[in-house]
Amino acid sequence: MAELEVFRHDVRSWLSENCPKSMREPVKGFEDFYSGGRDPEIVNPDQKVWCDRMAKRGWTVPHWPEKYGGGGLSSEEVNVLQQEMHAIGARRPLDSFGISMLGPAMLEFATEEQKLEHLPPICRGEIRWCQGYSEPNAGSDLASLQTKAEDNGDHFLINGQKIWTSYADQCDWIFCLVRTDSSGTKHEGISFVLFDMHQPGVTVRPIKLISGSSPFCETYFDNARAEKRNLVGETGKGWTIAKYLLTYERAMISGFGTVQGKSLGDSAISAFGKDHSGRISNGILRQTIAQYQLDAMAFSATMSRVGEEVTAGQGLGAASSIFKYYGTELNKRRNELNLAVGGESALGWEGQAYNEGIVARDWLRSKGNSIEGGTSEVQLNIVAKRVLGLPSE
Amino acid sequence: MTLVLNEEQVMLRDAASGFLSEKATLSHLRAMRDSDGDLPYSTDVWLEMVEMGWAGIAIDEVHGGLGYGFKGLGILLEQTGRHLSASPLHSAISISATLIDKLGSEAQKAEMLNKISGGSFLATLGLQESEVHKPASICTKAEKTPGGFCLTGSKVMVMDLHACTQIIVIARTSGNSEDCSGLTAFMVSNEADGISTERTPMVDSRNYGRIKLLNVEVQDSAVLGEVDTAWDGLSATLDIANIGLAAELLGLSEEAFQRTVKYLQERKQFGNFIGSFQGLQHRAAEIFAELELCRSLVLKALHAIDQGSDELPLLASATKAKLCEVAQRATNEAIQMHGGIGMTDDYEIGFFIKRARVLQHIFGDYNYHLDRYALLSGF
Numbered sequence A: 001m002a003e004l005e006v007f008r009h010d011v012r013s014w015l016s017e018n019c020p021k022s023m024r025e026p027v028k029g030f031e032d033f034y035s036g037g038r039d040p041e042i043v044n045p046d047q048k049v050w051c052d053r054m055a056k057r058g059w060t061v062p063h064w065p066e067k068y069g070g071g072g073l074s075s076e077e078v079n080v081l082q083q084e085m086h087a088i089g090a091r092r093p094l095d096s097f098g099i100s101m102l103g104p105a106m107l108e109f110a111t112e113e114q115k116l117e118h119l120p121p122i123c124r125g126e127i128r129w130c131q132g133y134s135e136p137n138a139g140s141d142l143a144s145l146q147t148k149a150e151d152n153g154d155h156f157l158i159n160g161q162k163i164w165t166s167y168a169d170q171c172d173w174i175f176c177l178v179r180t181d182s183s184g185t186k187h188e189g190i191s192f193v194l195f196d197m198h199q200p201g202v203t204v205r206p207i208k209l210i211s212g213s214s215p216f217c218e219t220y221f222d223n224a225r226a227e228k229r230n231l232v233g234e235t236g237k238g239w240t241i242a243k244y245l246l247t248y249e250r251a252m253i254s255g256f257g258t259v260q261g262k263s264l265g266d267s268a269i270s271a272f273g274k275d276h277s278g279r280i281s282n283g284i285l286r287q288t289i290a291q292y293q294l295d296a297m298a299f300s301a302t303m304s305r306v307g308e309e310v311t312a313g314q315g316l317g318a319a320s321s322i323f324k325y326y327g328t329e330l331n332k333r334r335n336e337l338n339l340a341v342g343g344e345s346a347l348g349w350e351g352q353a354y355n356e357g358i359v360a361r362d363w364l365r366s367k368g369n370s371i372e373g374g375t376s377e378v379q380l381n382i383v384a385k386r387v388l389g390l391p392s393e
Numbered sequence B: 001m002t003l004v005l006n007e008e009q010v011m012l013r014d015a016a017s018g019f020l021s022e023k024a025t026l027s028h029l030r031a032m033r034d035s036d037g038d039l040p041y042s043t044d045v046w047l048e049m050v051e052m053g054w055a056g057i058a059i060d061e062v063h064g065g066l067g068y069g070f071k072g073l074g075i076l077l078e079q080t081g082r083h084l085s086a087s088p089l090h091s092a093i094s095i096s097a098t099l100i101d102k103l104g105s106e107a108q109k110a111e112m113l114n115k116i117s118g119g120s121f122l123a124t125l126g127l128q129e130s131e132v133h134k135p136a137s138i139c140t141k142a143e144k145t146p147g148g149f150c151l152t153g154s155k156v157m158v159m160d161l162h163a164c165t166q167i168i169v170i171a172r173t174s175g176n177s178e179d180c181s182g183l184t185a186f187m188v189s190n191e192a193d194g195i196s197t198e199r200t201p202m203v204d205s206r207n208y209g210r211i212k213l214l215n216v217e218v219q220d221s222a223v224l225g226e227v228d229t230a231w232d233g234l235s236a237t238l239d240i241a242n243i244g245l246a247a248e249l250l251g252l253s254e255e256a257f258q259r260t261v262k263y264l265q266e267r268k269q270f271g272n273f274i275g276s277f278q279g280l281q282h283r284a285a286e287i288f289a290e291l292e293l294c295r296s297l298v299l300k301a302l303h304a305i306d307q308g309s310d311e312l313p314l315l316a317s318a319t320k321a322k323l324c325e326v327a328q329r330a331t332n333e334a335i336q337m338h339g340g341i342g343m344t345d346d347y348e349i350g351f352f353i354k355r356a357r358v359l360q361h362i363f364g365d366y367n368y369h370l371d372r373y374a375l376l377s378g379f
C-alpha cells in the first residue's frame, strides 16, 4: 500500500510539471483526439509535447511491458495514474487503433521480433495504424472478404478494395485481412498482414460522412506489397486473430456509452424551466432523460462489475458481450437528448455561436457507433447464438 | 470488491437455492393456492429457514442475528424469486426488522430483534391506505389518551397479515394528511379490541390483508421510538425494502427468462426451432442485456445499504424502477414467446408474471420510482 502511495505522489508531481495547460481541457469533439503518426495533423503543438513526454515514461500505454514501449505498470498503478490524470483533467496523450486494437492482438499472436519492431513506435505515437477489414461486399459478413494476397517469394502481392477504412489517408501502416486461399470455407484462407500504406500500390480516397468530416476512406490495392515477415500468425489462420481484435475494438467503442457530459437534467431545466416541485416542466422530456440517465448508471455499474469479475478471476463474464450493443445504443440516446434539450443551439452547423456545430456533428457521428465494429444487429445475433445458445435456422 | 459475491456469499446462494428447490417451490405455492388455506406460506419451512439463520441474516450479532448484511438477505430474496418460494422474508425481516432497527429505542430493539432473529416473533407493516403508494399520505389517526393513544383508520396490502402477531401501524399524530412530519409507528397486536382484519388474496396467490382500526387503544409503550418522527426511519426502511423487492424481481425475471430461452430451444414450428427465428432471437438478446444491467444495480444497491451510503435513496429508486421495467418486459415476453401454452394455468410461466406485478406495485411501481429518481437527481 505504502509503495502505491509513493508512486501516486511521484505521478502527481510529475504530471503537474509536465502536463501542458491546454492538455488539461476536455477534447473538443470526436476529432480532437491526438493519434500521432509520421506526419500528424497537429491542431495544437501541445498535443505532441504531451504525447512525447508521456511516451518517454511509457505512459501512453502504461499497462504494456516496458520492452515494447509501455510503462510496465501493474493494474493498481495504472489505476493510480488514471486517477491522477483525471484529477487535473489531463487528456489521454495518445488515442490510436494501434493502442486499442492492433497492440492487444499482437501481444497475443505476434512473434517476439514482430512485437519489438511494431509496438514501440505505437507507444511513441510515431506510426499510426488503420484497419483494413470491411470491403464493399463484406461488411457484417466480414468473412466473405475477397481482397487477395498472392505468394510472391519473400512477400505477398495484395490486390482488391477495402472500404470505410477510418483515417486511411492519415495512417502510415495498415493491419489488413486478406484472402490467401479461396478453396475452403469462407473462414478459412484469411490471413492477417501488416504493410506500409506509403507505397505506389496503395490509393486512398476519403469519403465524407453525414457529420461533415471525412474520417474514412475507400482504399485500393493494386499490387501492393506486404513482406512475409509481417504476416501475423499462420497463413490462412487470420480469422481467429481478426475476431480477437474485434473484441478489443468493441470494448473501446462501448466505452462511448459511459461518457459523462454536463447533466442533461440541468440543461433541460435551463432550457424548459421547472415547476414548483423542481421537476423539468416538460414531463415527457423529463421521463426520457430519467430513463436514459438510469440506464447509463446501470450500464456503468455493469462495466464495473465485469471489471471486478475479471479481477476476481471469474473470467470475462457473459455481460461483456452486450457492451458494444448497449453502450452504443445508449450513446445514441444521449445524443438525441442533446438535440432535444439544445433545440436551436444544437442544430447549428457552422460559426462561433454554435461552436462549429459540435453538438449536431457529434450527434450525427454517434449514428455510426452502432454500425462500426459490427452492427447492433450483429451483436444481438452473437448474444443469441453464443450466450443464449439459440439454434441457427 | 463491491459488485461480485465472495466465496461465503456464493455458498449462501447455492445453499439457499438447494434448499428452496426442494422445500419451497412453485408446486408448493400452487398446492397452497389450491388448498385455500389461511396461511401464506408453510410454517414448517419457515422454521427451517429460521434454523439456518435466515431470519436474522441482516440483523447484527448483538441482536442475535448473523450480521451478514443486506447483501446476504438480498441473495436469499433473489433465490426466493427464482423458485417463487413463499416466506415472510419481506414482511417480517426486510421490512419490519429494519423499521424496528431504524426507529426503536435500545430496549425495543433488544427485545424484538432478538426474538425476530430467533423466529419467535413476526411483525408486519401497515402503511398503505389507498390504491397506490403514497407513503406520507396517512389518514389513520392516533389521538393521545391518558397513558396511551387511540387509533382509528384503515390499511390495505398488509403483507402476510394472517401469519403475523403484531402490526406496525403508521398513524398520524399531528399535521395534515400529506405531511412527512407528524407520523408515528405503533406496535399493535392483531387481536387488539377494535381491530378487524380481512384476508385479501392477491393475484400472486400470496396472502395479504386489510385492516380496520376503530378506536383501538394502545399504551405509550406501543410507540416505536418517538412520537411524530417516524418519517426518516420509515423512508430509509422503504428504500431498503424496495431493494429487497428488486432482488426478488431479479431472481424471478431471470428464471422466467431462462425458462423462455429453453422453450425457444425446444419448440419447433415451420420445421425449425422457434429460437432460430431472428425476430425472437433479438428480443431475447435484448432482455439478456437488460437483466445484466439489473443484476449490477441490485448488487450496487445492496452494497450501498451495507455501506450506509448517502446515495441510498437515489439508488433504491433507480434499482426499483429499473427492475420494475425489466421484470414487466421479461414476464410479458415470457408469455408471448410460449404462445398458447403460456396462457394456461397448468403451465408454470404464468406464475411469474403474477408475482412480478405485485412486487412491482408494493412500495411504489416504475412510475413512482422513476419520478422519485429524477427528483433526487435534481430534475
Ligand SMILES: Cc1cc2nc3c(=O)[nH]c(=O)nc-3n(C[C@H](O)[C@H](O)[C@H](O)COP(=O)(O)OP(=O)(O)OC[C@H]3O[C@@H](n4cnc5c(N)ncnc54)[C@H](O)[C@@H]3O)c2cc1C
Pocket (backbone or CB within 6 Å): A130, A131, A132, A133, A134, A135, A136, A138, A139, A140, A141, A163, A164, A165, A166, A167, A216, A368, A369, A371, A372, A373, A374, A375, A376, A377, A378, A381
Ligand atoms: C464510422 C465508421 C467507421 C468505420 N471504420 C472502419 C475501419 O476503420 N475499418 C474497417 O474495416 N471498417 C470500418 N467500418 C465499417 C464497419 O465495420 C461496417 O460498416 C459494418 O461492419 C457493417 O457493414 P456494412 O456497412 O457492409 O453493412 P451491412 O452488413 O450491409 O448491413 C446493413 C444492415 O443490415 C443488417 N444486417 C446485416 N447482416 C445481418 C444479419 N445477419 N442479421 C440482422 N441484420 C443484419 C446490419 O445490422 C445493418 O443494419 C466503419 C464504419 C463506420 C460507420
